[in-house]
Amino acid sequence: MTTSDVLGDGPVVDVRELTKEYRGIRAVSDLTFQLQVGQITGFLGPNGAGKSTTLRALLGLVRPTEGHALVFGRRYAELSTPSHVVGAVLEAADFHPGRSGRNHLRALALSAGINRERVEELLSLVELDAAADRKVATYSLGMRQRLGLAAALLGDPKLLVLDEPINGLDPAGVHWLRAFLRRYADVGGSVLVSSHVLAEVEQSVDRVLIINDGRLVGDRTIAEIVRTGHSLEQAYLAATGAVA
Numbered sequence: 001m002t003t004s005d006v007l008g009d010g011p012v013v014d015v016r017e018l019t020k021e022y023r024g025i026r027a028v029s030d031l032t033f034q035l036q037v038g039q040i041t042g043f044l045g046p047n048g049a050g051k052s053t054t055l056r057a058l059l060g061l062v063r064p065t066e067g068h069a070l071v072f073g074r075r076y077a078e079l080s081t082p083s084h085v086v087g088a089v090l091e092a093a094d095f096h097p098g099r100s101g102r103n104h105l106r107a108l109a110l111s112a113g114i115n116r117e118r119v120e121e122l123l124s125l126v127e128l129d130a131a132a133d134r135k136v137a138t139y140s141l142g143m144r145q146r147l148g149l150a151a152a153l154l155g156d157p158k159l160l161v162l163d164e165p166i167n168g169l170d171p172a173g174v175h176w177l178r179a180f181l182r183r184y185a186d187v188g189g190s191v192l193v194s195s196h197v198l199a200e201v202e203q204s205v206d207r208v209l210i211i212n213d214g215r216l217v218g219d220r221t222i223a224e225i226v227r228t229g230h231s232l233e234q235a236y237l238a239a240t241g242a243v244a
Helices: 051-058 101-112 116-125 141-152 171-186 198-204 222-227 232-239
Strands: 013-022 025-035 040-044 066-071 086-089 159-163 190-194 207-212 215-221
Touching: 013 051, 025 051, 025 066, 025 207, 025 215, 040 051, 040 171, 040 198, 051 066, 051 159, 051 190, 086 141, 101 116, 101 141, 116 141, 141 159, 141 171, 171 190, 171 198, 198 232, 207 222, 207 232, 215 222, 215 232, 222 232
Parallel strands: 040 190, 040 207, 086 159, 159 190
Antiparallel strands: 013 025, 013 066, 207 215
16 A cells, blocks of 8 residues: 555544435435544445445545545545555446456456455455356355455455445355454454444444434444443434334
8 A cells, every 4th residue: 555545643534524416316415424443334324325325425436516535535536546545345246247256356456456466365365266267157146245355355455345245145254254354453454334234233343323314313332332231223223213
């Protein structure tokens, strides 16, 4: 990672008064939060709450109507080596079905100037080395999730942005991912993970951000929720107005 991209001791992510409108309809409204180094943050909300729009704004895939979404103090488009700063998995089906898992990673590595040894290292890390030469079209959803994570990790980024990463994983795969993310955070990485599986989020994250109708309605650590005697599910349902 270049020192020009990772700046000082500021927040890893700085979302400030973020608003995004589509044809006059607000998907995200005046959203503000920050992420710090070494923290796993769950990003929660009902379908249509604005989670995907927020993640896409952070990754430079949509332009905010107002406000900003910065990574290490910069817009994604301003990062000189984005793959070395942030890795993202937003769509588990974003692969060429006729290409093998190994060749998919090699193509991405070549475009980013990353050596082939890193590809082999990651295939082993995500436990796809035995299936590396099979076409991605033959992969299960869980295998595609692992391949997506390997792609996100190619540049050894300091931030991971993951959308529903346990979708399709079996129990052993879920356990593996949970342990991996904790190790990643413990050595200084940061994670923003969107998920509907509250029981798993409660076991995996340090903090949760809850949005509803495009607005932030909850920002608490798991420890704070536990001290109230409530579960994450109870806190989530209360914050989103799903229970009285």
